[in-house]
Amino acid sequence: MSIVVVGSVAFDTLTTPKEHRAKIQGGAAYHFAQSARFFTDVRVIGVVGDDFTQEHEASMTSRGIDTAGIEHADGLSFHWTGKYEGAMSEAITLNTELNVFGSFDPKVPEIYKDSKYLFLANIDPVLQLRVRKQFPNTKLVAGDTMNYWIVDHKENLKKVIAELDTLVINDGEARLLTGEHNLVTAAKKVMEMGPKSLVIKHGEYGATGFFSDRTFAGAGGSTVPFRAPALPLEEVIDPTGAGDMFAGGFFGYIASQPELTPKVFRTALFYGGVMGSFAVEKFGSERVQELTREEIEERFKLFREISHLDLDAA
Amino acid sequence: MSIVVVGSVAFDTLTTPKEHRAKIQGGAAYHFAQSARFFTDVRVIGVVGDDFTQEHEASMTSRGIDTAGIEHADGLSFHWTGKYEGAMSEAITLNTELNVFGSFDPKVPEIYKDSKYLFLANIDPVLQLRVRKQFPNTKLVAGDTMNYWIVDHKENLKKVIAELDTLVINDGEARLLTGEHNLVTAAKKVMEMGPKSLVIKHGEYGATGFFSDRTFAGAGGSTVPFRAPALPLEEVIDPTGAGDMFAGGFFGYIASQPELTPKVFRTALFYGGVMGSFAVEKFGSERVQELTREEIEERFKLFREISHLDLDAA
Numbered sequence: 001m002s003i004v005v006v007g008s009v010a011f012d013t014l015t016t017p018k019e020h021r022a023k024i025q026g027g028a029a030y031h032f033a034q035s036a037r038f039f040t041d042v043r044v045i046g047v048v049g050d051d052f053t054q055e056h057e058a059s060m061t062s063r064g065i066d067t068a069g070i071e072h073a074d075g076l077s078f079h080w081t082g083k084y085e086g087a088m089s090e091a092i093t094l095n096t097e098l099n100v101f102g103s104f105d106p107k108v109p110e111i112y113k114d115s116k117y118l119f120l121a122n123i124d125p126v127l128q129l130r131v132r133k134q135f136p137n138t139k140l141v142a143g144d145t146m147n148y149w150i151v152d153h154k155e156n157l158k159k160v161i162a163e164l165d166t167l168v169i170n171d172g173e174a175r176l177l178t179g180e181h182n183l184v185t186a187a188k189k190v191m192e193m194g195p196k197s198l199v200i201k202h203g204e205y206g207a208t209g210f211f212s213d214r215t216f217a218g219a220g221g222s223t224v225p226f227r228a229p230a231l232p233l234e235e236v237i238d239p240t241g242a243g244d245m246f247a248g249g250f251f252g253y254i255a256s257q258p259e260l261t262p263k264v265f266r267t268a269l270f271y272g273g274v275m276g277s278f279a280v281e282k283f284g285s286e287r288v289q290e291l292t293r294e295e296i297e298e299r300f301k302l303f304r305e306i307s308h309l310d311l312d313a314a
Numbered sequence: 315m316s317i318v319v320v321g322s323v324a325f326d327t328l329t330t331p332k333e334h335r336a337k338i339q340g341g342a343a344y345h346f347a348q349s350a351r352f353f354t355d356v357r358v359i360g361v362v363g364d365d366f367t368q369e370h371e372a373s374m375t376s377r378g379i380d381t382a383g384i385e386h387a388d389g390l391s392f393h394w395t396g397k398y399e400g401a402m403s404e405a406i407t408l409n410t411e412l413n414v415f416g417s418f419d420p421k422v423p424e425i426y427k428d429s430k431y432l433f434l435a436n437i438d439p440v441l442q443l444r445v446r447k448q449f450p451n452t453k454l455v456a457g458d459t460m461n462y463w464i465v466d467h468k469e470n471l472k473k474v475i476a477e478l479d480t481l482v483i484n485d486g487e488a489r490l491l492t493g494e495h496n497l498v499t500a501a502k503k504v505m506e507m508g509p510k511s512l513v514i515k516h517g518e519y520g521a522t523g524f525f526s527d528r529t530f531a532g533a534g535g536s537t538v539p540f541r542a543p544a545l546p547l548e549e550v551i552d553p554t555g556a557g558d559m560f561a562g563g564f565f566g567y568i569a570s571q572p573e574l575t576p577k578v579f580r581t582a583l584f585y586g587g588v589m590g591s592f593a594v595e596k597f598g599s600e601r602v603q604e605l606t607r608e609e610i611e612e613r614f615k616l617f618r619e620i621s622h623l624d625l626d627a628a
Contacts, residue, residue: 087495181401183518184548204497205519208546227543227621232522234498266623307541307621309580 001139002041002066003255004112005029006131007121008101009046009070010078012284016088016238024284025056027078028121028144031241033065034285035248035275036119038293039256043112045069045131049077049100059289068109073100088239089203108134117255120164121244122146125156132163140260142166142251144243150176162194168247170201183208187225197265199272201246206230209269211262226262228269229307231277231299242279245288249275274299315453316355316380317569318426319343320445321435321558322415323360323384324392326598330402330552338598339370341392342435342458345555347379348599349562349589350433352607354569357426359383359445363391363414373603382423387414402550403517422448431569434478435558436460439470446477454574456480456565458557464490476508482561484515497522501539511579513586515560520544523583525576540576542583543621545591545613556593559602563589588613 007029014021033042043066048056052072060067078101081094106127118135120128120143128143135141143164149157150173157177161167167190175181178189183200187210190198197211209226250272257264274296281287321343328335347356357380362370366386374381392415395408420441432449434442434457442457449455457478463471464487471491475481481504489495492503497514501524504512511525523540564586571578588610595601 182548182550184546187546188548202519205516206541224616224620225546227520227546228623229541229621232498232501232539232541234496234502236496263624267625270623302538304623304625306538307543308623309542309584309618309621310577311581311618 001117001255002043002115003036003117003119003251004043004045004069004108004115004135005032005036005119005121006045006069006106006128007032007119007123008078009044009048009052010080010101011051012240013079013081014238014240014283015083017085019237019283021238021283023079024286025059026080026241026284028123028241028244030060031244031279031285031288032119032121032248032251033060034063034288035245035279036252036255037063037065037248038275038291038296039249039252039271040117042066042252043069043109043115045106045108045112047071047073047100047104047106049073049075052077063289066112069107069112071107073103075100077101082240084239088236091240106131116140117142117251119143119247119251120160121247122149125149125153125160128160129156129163132160140165140254142168142247144168144247145173147173147176158193161190164195166197166199166251167195168199168201168243168250170203170243174200184225199250199269201243201276202230204230204232206273207246207269209265211265226266226269228266228273229303230273231303231306233277233280236280238283239280240283241285242276245279245285246272246276249273270300270303271296274303315431315569316357316429317350317431317433317565318357318359318383318422318429318449319346319350319433319435320359320383320420320442321346321433321437322392323358323362323366324394324415325365326554327393327395328552328554328597329397331399333551333597335552335597337393338600339373340394340555340598342437342555342558344374345558345593345599345602346433346435346562346565347374348377348602349559349593350566350569351377351379351562352589352605352610353563353566353585354431356380356566357383357423357429359420359422359426361385361387361414361418361420363387363389366391377603380426383421383426385421387417389414391415396554398553402553405554420445430454431565433457433561433565434474435561436463439463439467439474442474443470443477446474454479454568456482456561458482458561459487461487461490472507475504478509480511480513480565481509482513482515482557482564484517484557488514498539513564513583515557515590516544518544518546520587521560521583523579525579540580540583542580542587543617544587545617545620547591547594550594552597553594554597555599556590559593559599560586560590563587584614584617585610588617
């Protein structure tokens with residue numbers, strides 16, 4: 001079933017300890033779509049400027065991503081400039097040019113409205129909520145956010161979180177959102193805000209999925225958290241967008257399945273890790289763009305191999 | 315098969331954000347033994363002072379731990395005073411009284427010399443090496459260390475590491491030892507120092523096991539790292555000794571098996587995590603002392619449940 005994703009479609013200028021890239025394609029909705037499209041149809045809602053060429057658009061449409069919801073406005077596209085140092089565990093923002101994104105008012109094309117899966121990527125919670133309201137009959141709504149919205153727009157953000165089925169955030173965001181250092185306590189507090197399931201990403205240590213029985217009514221529920229691994233990687237080229245591509249793999253897989261069962265949720269966490277592991281191998285979503293489904297399945301097997309304790313084996 | 319462990323048998327005075335305990339039993343060899351004894355016979359080499367009473371000794375002997383190698387010297391026992399703040403992720407040392415431990419010269423009882431498994435707990439690498447030399451015919455030697463020895467006694471430590479089959483350390487120690495932030499690169503560098511396998515503990519995120527083909531000659535090798543989970547815990551009472559109890563579960567399980575196969579290594583990583591998860595539930599090894607094997611097996615099942623992606627299940 002098709003997913004609608006709303007968020008930034010942008011340009012990134014990135015500097016890592018080894019390389020520099022100027023104005024490559026990025027943005028949360030862009031990275032999400034490039035990952036999720038391996039699993040299901042993806043429709044994007046966003047805004048771009050005059051510097052977003054047909055070629056840029058073709059990097060999506062040529063991969064089957066629906067761009068009918070991408071508005072072309074006068075001016076320049078959102079452009080983030082950032083760098084990574086040392087272990088590259090944190091992005092350092094050097095410059096944020098919102099440009100046409102500063103007055104973004106998401107418009108949902110009529111043809112998108114039959115989508116049952118909605119992903120609210122990291123944007124202003126006011127806009128997330130506005131889009132969410134236009135999809136009253138979804139099967140599942142998931143979303144992401146970031147420190148900036150948690151700190152300075154918490155009340156608006158809480159209204160969005162109350163409307164989500166699944167929130168996908170990282171350790172730091174979970175702690176900041178709840179004021180709890182302990183991740184189990186933090187997870188409980190997040191789920192009290194509304195979501196029936198929660199994914200907390202631990203970067204190189206994988207991710208933990210929390211889900212309440214409510215999510216799986218009639219499908220055999222479980223309140224036991226699930227731990228999915230990350231692949232131990234010897235080199236990280238660029239972590240930009242890895243979180244979005246994790247979310248794309250996670251939610252894309254869920255949308256490709258008839259029902260959200262505990263098994264589907266667990267498998268989706270693995271696919272999230274798989275797509276995140278590819279994401280960091282090249283700049284932006286370069287690696288994911290050239291991927292094949294066979295490579296994804298091969299790495300999925302590797303993820304099982306590195307974490308599966310087969311007691312029946314020799 | 316019996317394990318000989320050499321290391322500190324001590325007293326700890328601990329302060330956590332919620333509680334204070336004065337002079338409770340601790341020490342790396344003590345905690346290791348309290349955990350490993352569920353899996354195999356354990357023999358301890360250490361030194362204690364006059365303040366180490368028959369009752370203190372009985373906390374080991376009553377659980378089947380052999381204390382023939384614990385020397386009683388004149389003076390006081392090793393006494394560490396430390397505290398934990400906030401998220402309790404790091405122990406803050408307030409006072410270290412080496413006492414009789416300052417002139418510890420490990421003596422190996424003749425009756426211990428048939429042990430095929432040796433664990434060199436965190437002590438001066440000079441002493442680790444001295445004990446290691448007295449066991450020329452071991453089947454497997456594992457060891458631990460800490461920042462202090464890595465920083466100030468690196469050359470001596472490297473001589474110990476060269477003699478180990480398995481090193482068990484945490485993220486920070488692996489990075490400090492190799493100067494590499496990336497854990498895969500760090501692991502390769504550690505294994506170039508000698509060990510045929512390596513366990514890197516990630517605290518609340520579990521552990522990664524690295525093993526080279528050499529370890530498993532004739533048993534079907536693998537160079538793929540293995541990721542074992544940790545249990546997401548809502549409350550940590552006291553992390554003191556959790557690393558030693560992890561090592562006790564890990565190495566105790568290995569010593570209980572006829573051969574070290576990849577499956578045994580993986581299963582051992584799970585048992586390490588299981589014992590570490592119990593360790594933090596009470597002060598020192600209080601929780602582990604009262605454990606039953608049934609509780610261990612139950613938690614082992616839980617560890618599989620939270621990490622096992624069963625593709626054949628519904």
